[in-house]
Amino acid sequence: MSSLSTAQLILNASQQYTIYVSFIILFSGVFGHIANIFVFTHHTIFRGNPSAFYLIAESILDLLELTIVDTASIAIHGFGNDLTQTSLLWCKLRAFLTQSVTVISLNIVCFAAIDHYLS
Structure with a gap:
């Protein structure tokens, strides 16, 4: 009986850890990618730079990927x-x-x- 309660305690701790860590990763990632998009679109230094376009596109796609993967992970592993x-x-x-x-x-x-190398 003791091993069953210990196993259940470990599973509950693992589930809580997954929920909290995934939310921290999700919110910090969303904040970081939105900050990248804001910096590369609003500062005049980066407007004419072709590398900034690539970094904006990468931040948008990484934001989409993070949202899809992490929210699905939270729903599956955290809440079942x-x-x-x-x-x-x-x-x-x-x-x-x-x-x-x-x-x-x-x-x-x-x-x-490649663009940076060729220019």
């Missing part, structure tokens, strides 16, 4: 609510968006490096 089990559309859309946004974001970093 897996929408991919109940919605076929969300199951397919989440997988497609996560993979495509990740690949596009990594390609944007490569394009920024």
Whole structure:
């Protein structure tokens, strides 16, 4: 009986840890990406810089990826609510968006490096 309560205690602690850490990562990531977008769009130093365009696009895509992946992780691991089990559309859309946004974001970093090298 003691091992069952210990296992349940560990599972509850793990669930609480997942919820709190994921929310901290989500909010700090959203704040950081919005700050990047704000800095690169509102300062006159970066307006004519082609690298700033790549960094703005990367921040927007990373913000989208963070929102999709982290909110789904919080819902699944923190609250036990897996929408991919109940919605076929969300199951397919989440997988497609996560993979495509990740690949596009990594390609944007490569394009920024190539653009900086060639200019």
